[in-house]
Amino acid sequence: MLKDITLGQYFPGDSAIHRMDPRMKLILTIAYIVGVFMVGNLPGYLLALGFLYLVVRIAGISFRYIAKGVKPLRFIIIFTFVLNLFFVQGETVLFDLGFWALTKEALQNAIYFALRLVFLVMGTSVLTLTTSPVQLTDGLERLMRPLQRFHFPAHELAMMMTIALRFIPTLLEETDKIQKAQMARGADFESGNLIARAKAMIPLLVPLFVSAFRRANDLAMAMEARCYRGGDHRTRLRELKYTKLDAIALAGMAAFIAIIVLEGRLLG
Amino acid sequence: MSIVIEHLNYVYMAGGPYETKALNDINLTISDGEFIGLIGHTGSGKSTLVQHLNGLIMPTSGRVLVDGMDLADKATDRRAVRQRVGLVFQYPENQLFEETVEKDIAFGPKNLGLDENEIARRVKDAMRRVALDYDKLHDRSVFELSGGQMRRVAIAGVLAMEPQVLVLDEPCAGLDPRGREEILGLIKKLHEEAGTTIVMVSHSMDDVASLAERVIVMNHGEVAMDGAPRDVFSCGEELRGMGLDVPQAVQLAGRLRERGFDIPEGIYLIEEIREAILKVAGKEAAHA
Numbered sequence: 001m002l003k004d005i006t007l008g009q010y011f012p013g014d015s016a017i018h019r020m021d022p023r024m025k026l027i028l029t030i031a032y033i034v035g036v037f038m039v040g041n042l043p044g045y046l047l048a049l050g051f052l053y054l055v056v057r058i059a060g061i062s063f064r065y066i067a068k069g070v071k072p073l074r075f076i077i078i079f080t081f082v083l084n085l086f087f088v089q090g091e092t093v094l095f096d097l098g099f100w101a102l103t104k105e106a107l108q109n110a111i112y113f114a115l116r117l118v119f120l121v122m123g124t125s126v127l128t129l130t131t132s133p134v135q136l137t138d139g140l141e142r143l144m145r146p147l148q149r150f151h152f153p154a155h156e157l158a159m160m161m162t163i164a165l166r167f168i169p170t171l172l173e174e175t176d177k178i179q180k181a182q183m184a185r186g187a188d189f190e191s192g193n194l195i196a197r198a199k200a201m202i203p204l205l206v207p208l209f210v211s212a213f214r215r216a217n218d219l220a221m222a223m224e225a226r227c228y229r230g231g232d233h234r235t236r237l238r239e240l241k242y243t244k245l246d247a248i249a250l251a252g253m254a255a256f257i258a259i260i261v262l263e264g265r266l267l268g
Numbered sequence: 269m270s271i272v273i274e275h276l277n278y279v280y281m282a283g284g285p286y287e288t289k290a291l292n293d294i295n296l297t298i299s300d301g302e303f304i305g306l307i308g309h310t311g312s313g314k315s316t317l318v319q320h321l322n323g324l325i326m327p328t329s330g331r332v333l334v335d336g337m338d339l340a341d342k343a344t345d346r347r348a349v350r351q352r353v354g355l356v357f358q359y360p361e362n363q364l365f366e367e368t369v370e371k372d373i374a375f376g377p378k379n380l381g382l383d384e385n386e387i388a389r390r391v392k393d394a395m396r397r398v399a400l401d402y403d404k405l406h407d408r409s410v411f412e413l414s415g416g417q418m419r420r421v422a423i424a425g426v427l428a429m430e431p432q433v434l435v436l437d438e439p440c441a442g443l444d445p446r447g448r449e450e451i452l453g454l455i456k457k458l459h460e461e462a463g464t465t466i467v468m469v470s471h472s473m474d475d476v477a478s479l480a481e482r483v484i485v486m487n488h489g490e491v492a493m494d495g496a497p498r499d500v501f502s503c504g505e506e507l508r509g510m511g512l513d514v515p516q517a518v519q520l521a522g523r524l525r526e527r528g529f530d531i532p533e534g535i536y537l538i539e540e541i542r543e544a545i546l547k548v549a550g551k552e553a554a555h556a
Contacts, residue, residue: 174362177362178362178363180319180324180357181355181357181362181363182363182375183324184322184350184354184355184357185350185363185375185376185379185425185426185429186351186375186376186379186429188347203363203365203375206365207362207365210362211362
């Protein structure tokens with residue numbers, strides 16, 4: 001189950017999308033999501049899908065892999081869909097059950113909202129799949145830097161994210177190992193009712209917490225030993241630079257947004 | 269009770285970007301009462317192989333039979349298999365979780381559904397086998413113990429399942445010399461006194477040389493060598509080619525031979541090289 005989550009996983013490569021500046025990728029991802037939320041008709045979503053498909057192909061990732069990333073979120077998407085069906089007020093009744101009537105507007109809204117969520121997940125997966133966690137947090141830190149003037153801890157936040165991201169695979173591996181070790185002692189994580197299952201988690205969670213705290217302690221010590229003191233006046237190993245690639249991508253995204261807006265005006 | 273492995277293949281993350289073939293057509297038979305040393309450099313597939321022995325990992329293709337039971341078969345009782353084949357992971361002290369030593373060791377037997385008296389007997393027995401004093405330690409917290417003691421508690425936790433085959437993945441990793449000797453000593457005793465079949469994964473050629481009766485060498489997911497330690501360790505060149513080494517006694521014998529001393533081939537134990545050196549020294553003395 002944990003393996004299904006593509007969001008937050010890096011897919012190494014050397015495509016044009018991979019080589020883009022992480023800041024630009026972050027900005028453009030947000031732009032894409034805003035664009036998708038501006039769409040209000042089906043042809044618009046087809047455009048959004050086409051654009052995404054193009055980007056995914058340039059990145060050299062199989063589209064099915066990206067689509068698979070939506071799977072873990074299917075319940076949220078279905079939930080939103082159903083909620084919209086029931087609670088959006090409309091006039092054109094498609095059929096009437098007496099206590100509740102399905103209206104055209106509600107159905108439309110439900111479909112659009114579900115599609116927006118799907119695009120949101122897929123769009124952000126393109127970002128995380130083509131950008132290594134380190135680059136991502138680097139980009140975030142630079143983008144948030146202007147906020148430092150208002151005492152916003154941009155560097156600290158970015159560092160915390162880097163550390164958190166770096167330890168996700170480690171902790172997953174550790175969980176897997178402890179789980180296997182307890183299974184070797186006859187533990188059963190799969191059967192029983194809810195309470196039995198929750199109880200079965202104790203032999204997994206206690207060692208996991210112990211090791212997480214030990215790791216945190218070791219890491220803090222190692223950072224201190226190398227005189228880490230936070231963000232002020234730190235230079236970087238890799239300076240971020242915008243290139244021609246980023247300009248092209250920006251133009252591409254601008255064209256996409258423009259088409260979406262135009263299309264919205266035309267088909268209203 | 270034997271373990272038979274037939275044409276075992278295992279692929280990690282099949283279909284994904286990081287697909288790797290971890291095991292390639294492994295065929296092995298582990299018979300009752302053997303003491304096997306499993307060696308190979310990091311990433312050679314030892315740990316993956318070992319986890320197939322009690323069904324923690326299912327083969328991508330091929331079969332693993334424990335006592336005739338096919339582990340991939342859904343009808344096979346996994347718990348029964350895991351009771352028979354005990355697996356001690358690397359750094360097993362990381363799996364300890366209970367409030368007291370006694371409770372932690374009792375975790376395995378409890379999962380087997382045994383009654384109180386039997387569990388208590390097994391806990392005491394397992395602690396005796398790993399040389400931990402029951403009266404002194406049973407109600408201590410596992411997190412108060414020393415590293416070596418924690419490891420012995422963890423091993424006792426597996427022994428309390430009373431397995432017929434005990435698989436240990438680098439049981440001595442990260443221990444000081446005394447801790448190593450204690451662990452190796454108790455493994456040896458377990459093999460000799462209780463007749464438990466042992467499969468020991470190790471990076472130390474000397475540990476393997478001094479204990480194992482059969483050595484299996486893994487390389488790139490395949491069984492590269494399988495035989496008596498004397499035969500395996502006489503292939504120094506091949507072992508070094510696989511990123512491994514030979515026991516110190518073999519190294520010493522080789523160097524002495526290079527200098528023209530008459531040391532017989534096939535020596536791999538410290539005692540043997542000692543004998544051989546004394547013999548040569550005796551001859552030299554007689555000549556002088």
